[in-house]
Amino acid sequence: MGLRILNVNKFNEYAVVDLGSNSFHMVIVRNIDGARQIIYKNKKNIHLATGLNEYNELSESSIQRGIECLALFAERLNGFPPENVRIVATYTLRIATNRHKFLNEAAKVLPYPIEIISGQEEARLIYLGTMTAESTNENDTKFVIDIGGGSTEIAIGKGNNLKPILVASRPMGCVTYTKHYFPQKKIDKDSFLQAKLAAEQQVENLINIIKKQNITAAFGTSGTIKSIYNILLDLGVNDGIITPKRLEDLISYVLEFNDFHAIDYPSLSDERKNVFVSGLAIFSGVFNALGLQQLQFSPCALREGVLYELIGGPNYRDIRETTAESLSQHYNIDERHAKQVVKTAEYFFSQWKDQTSMMVPHSVESILYWSAQLHEVGLKINYSSIHKHSSYILKNSNLPGFNEEQQLLLSTLVRYHRKSINIEEFPYFSLFEFKHIMAMLQILRLSILINNQRNTDLDLNAFQLILSKEKSTKVTLAINKQFVENNRLILLDLEQEKKYWKAVNDWKLSIETF
Numbered sequence: 003m004g005l006r007i008l009n010v011n012k013f014n015e016y017a018v019v020d021l022g023s024n025s026f027h028m029v030i031v032r033n034i035d036g037a038r039q040i041i042y043k044n045k046k047n048i049h050l051a052t053g054l055n056e057y058n059e060l061s062e063s064s065i066q067r068g069i070e071c072l073a074l075f076a077e078r079l080n081g082f083p084p085e086n087v088r089i090v091a092t093y094t095l096r097i098a099t100n101r102h103k104f105l106n107e108a109a110k111v112l113p114y115p116i117e118i119i120s121g122q123e124e125a126r127l128i129y130l131g132t133m134t135a136e137s138t139n140e141n142d143t144k145f146v147i148d149i150g151g152g153s154t155e156i157a158i159g160k161g162n163n164l165k166p167i168l169v170a171s172r173p174m175g176c177v178t179y180t181k182h183y184f185p186q187k188k189i190d191k192d193s194f195l196q197a198k199l200a201a202e203q204q205v206e207n208l209i210n211i212i213k214k215q216n217i218t219a220a221f222g223t224s225g226t227i228k229s230i231y232n233i234l235l236d237l238g239v240n241d242g243i244i245t246p247k248r249l250e251d252l253i254s255y256v257l258e259f260n261d262f263h264a265i266d267y268p269s270l271s272d273e274r275k276n277v278f279v280s281g282l283a284i285f286s287g288v289f290n291a292l293g294l295q296q297l298q299f300s301p302c303a304l305r306e307g308v309l310y311e312l313i314g315g316p317n318y319r320d321i322r323e324t325t326a327e328s329l330s331q332h333y334n335i336d337e338r339h340a341k342q343v344v345k346t347a348e349y350f351f352s353q354w355k356d357q358t359s360m361m362v363p364h365s366v367e368s369i370l371y372w373s374a375q376l377h378e379v380g381l382k383i384n385y386s387s388i389h390k391h392s393s394y395i396l397k398n399s400n401l402p403g404f405n406e407e408q409q410l411l412l413s414t415l416v417r418y419h420r421k422s423i424n425i426e427e428f429p430y431f432s433l434f435e436f437k438h439i440m441a442m443l444q445i446l447r448l449s450i451l452i453n454n455q456r457n458t459d460l461d462l463n464a465f466q467l468i469l470s471k472e473k474s475t476k477v478t479l480a481i482n483k484q485f486v487e488n489n490r491l492i493l494l495d496l497e498q499e500k501k502y503w504k505a506v507n508d509w510k511l512s513i514e515t516f
Contacts, residue, residue, distance in 0.1 A: 013086060015041070017079055018308045019072075021091040021116065023051035023151025024177050024225065024277060026071045028078070029305050033313050042078065046071040047273050050094045051152045051177035060098045068104060073111040084114060088312050090127075090304070091118045093152030093175060096406070105432040115433045117405035121153055121171020124304060126321075126402050128223060129157035129166045131307030132300045138219050145212070145220040147288060148303050149227065149281050151177035154201075154288065156208070158215055165324070168211065169400065172204040176226055176281035184280055187262040194257060194283050201287025212292050220294050223303035225274060226281030231299035232269035244297045249286055256282060321403035326372050329399070333379040339456050340375045346449040346462060347374040353467040354445060358474050362438050369408060370442040373415040374449055393417035407433045414439075419446050423506050440475055444509070448479060451495055461485070466516070476510040483515045 014034065020027045030042040048071055053064020079087060095101045095118050108116055119127070128148045138144055140161050148155045152175035159166040180187070183197040222230075222244070230252065231242045237255075239248060259265045262275045270278060289297065311321070330337060347370055355362070380391025397413035404412065410429055418424075423443070431439065445467075452465065464485035470476035479496065486493060496513050503511040 013083055015082065015086065016309060016313055017082055017087045018305045018312065019075055019087075019089040020305050020308070021050070021068070021089065021095060023092065023094040023153070023175055024049060025151070026050075026068065026075070027305060028075050029309070030078070031309060031313075038309065038313065044075065044078070046074070049151070049177060049276075051175065052181060054094065054098065054178075058097050058099045060094070060100055060104060065104050065107060069107045069111060072108050076112045079112075079114070082114075086312075087114045088308050089114055089116045090124075090308055090405070091116050092124050092304075093121070093150060093173070096121070097152075097173075102430060102432060109432075117433065118407065119405045120400070120409070121155060122169045122400045123402065123405065124153075125155035125157045125169035125171055126166060127307035127311075128155050128303045129159055129169070129307070130164050130310055131302045131304055132221050132223055133159065133164055134310050135302035135306060136219075136221060136300055142219040143215050143217050145215075145217040145292075145294070145297075146223065146300075147221075147227070147285075147297075148223045149174075149176060149284050150224060151175045151277070154204075154284060156205070156212075156288075158212065158217070165321070165402070168215075169402075170205075170208055174201055174204050174284050176277035176284065179280035179284060180277050183283070184262070187276070189257060189259050189261055189264075189279055191257055194253070194279065197280055197283035198287040198290075201284040202291040205288055205291050209291055217292075217294070220297040221300040222285070222297050223300050226278065226285055227297075227299050228301070229270055229274050229278055230282065230285065233267045236267045236269050242299060244289070244299075245295065246289070249289060253282065253286060322368075322372065322401075325402050325404065326375055329376055329379055329401075333382055333395070335376070335378050335381075336456075338458070339453065340378065342456075342460060343374040343377070343449050343453050344371050346453060346460070347371055347445055349462045349465075350445045350449055350467050354441060354469065354474075357467075357469040360437065360441070360474065362441065363434075365408070366411075366434055366438050366442060369411050369415065370446060373412055373419070373442075373446050376412070377416050377419050377446075377450060389417055389420050405433075407431055411439065415443055415446055418443055419450050422502055423509075425506060437474075440509075444475065444477060444503075447499065448477075451499055452492060454495055455489065455491065457489075470510070473508055473510075475508050476512075478512040478514055480514045480516050486515055 015030055015032050017028060017030045025045055025047045028044045029040060031038045032041050048067050050064050050068055053061040095104065105116055129146050132146045144159050146157045154172050154174050156170045157166040158168040179197050183193050230244060233252060234242050234248060256265060256279060262279055265275055351367060376396060377392055378388065379395045380388050383391040393413045393416045396416055401409050411431060411434055414429060464482035466480040468478040468480060500511045503509040
């Protein structure tokens with residue numbers, strides 16, 4: 003452990019942990035001159051989704067299974083720098099109403115943050131992982147499907163672009179469908195058809211959209227489709243490609259068995275037998291509904307997509323920058339003004355950082371700047387409640403590259419960038435510290451306020467941010483006298499701002515001139 007820490011700059015191992023609804027996976031790779039070499043893999047079948055009750059609460063036993071697995075993973079990750087590890091959680095922890103209990107317990111055994119990602123973000127990362135591994139024609143329209151334990155993700159992209167043009171996530175997975183349609187793990191045609199029909203209904207509103215794309219290359223990833231592929235090989239289908247006829251024959255074979263564990267194929271493990279039939283029903287429902295003619299298995303999916311971005315693939319650019327730019331263009335944001343607010347936030351953050359021993363993670367600092375860039379996305383709706391409209395848009399839009407909490411923090415900062423502040427309404431964050439959020443909010447509010455006049459030549463040297471030695475949330479804003487004389491409206495704005503701060507416990511804004 004000591005050697006690893008001493009050589010952080012030369013540390014070339016990267017780890018990704020995927021907390022799925024059916025199983026937890028960990029993969030560790032060594033990065034050598036841009037080439038990735040897998041040096042360790044571990045998979046534990048946790049069946050987390052089986053622990054959800056009708057209120058989407060995780061049972062104590064399922065939480066305990068998950069935590070025991072993470073404690074094992076933590077042993078292998080001992081000594082890894084935080085920037086070399088990424089842990090993502092999907093469907094079950096997305097919907098679990100008591101997920102904070104799981105996250106709090108996890109933090110005791112695993113010293114790395116767990117990111118809960120949206121279904122659309124999961125689909126994007128799955129597509130990225132698959133497309134960085136598969137060789138396709140530059141003119142292909144590519145389709146990727148991943149059937150997980152609790153949800154199924156679909157993505158479509160064109161050409162060599164690693165960013166999909168369509169992503170979708172549906173709440174159907176092999177664990178949840180087993181629980182609902184095959185509770186006794188008995189196989190009968192009626193239950194299978196019900197599960198298949200339910201899957202078709204889940205993608206009903208995508209059928210016409212996807213068919214219009216004229217898919218030329220289709221891929222399936224993860225456990226269910228890997229099992230179908232392997233069974234086809236067992237049956238003598240040498241290429242393992244799934245076609246309508248082969249799928250129909252496979253379903254006929256499977257329906258001849260009476261229960262899950264009677265299924266007898268060499269490649270199907272006892273563990274996979276627990277969820278295979280429901281996964282097959284979901285896949286056949288989607289395959290038929292979308293009119294797919296052939297599909298091949300890809301061994302690369304979510305974890306590979308996360309690894310690609312963690313390590314930084316060829317020409318990699320933080321996808322969140324592209325997301326922010328796309329939003330800015332879509333909502334016709336005043337680009338010059340947005341850049342000025344970002345520049346002001348950077349200026350104030352630099353002054354703030356020089357006066358405190360508080361170490362704010364780069365992930366939090368970057369969300370401050372995206373908040374500054376995107377605080378006016380709701381302007382097209384209404385100015386008087388712009389903070390509410392902008393927050394709503396940011397909270398409910400698909401934001402590629404942002405995990406669930408990053409998106410929530412972005413929308414929260416924007417929600418309170420002006421007018422009154424109600425701390426009691428702030429959501430709970432497991433990835434971010436409250437004191438950091440408060441500091442970023444103060445900086446954001448001041449950055450936006452002093453740009454209210456939308457001056458094109460604002461001199462930032464006219465402002466100094468001074469933190470109280472008593473409490474960092476007590477702030478003095480010193481302003482150049484000449485600037486005040488030429489911009490008297492700013493004092494009126496700041497007087498009102500002082501009142502908003504006074505209503506917040508331990509906040510204080512003072513104004514001075516120099």
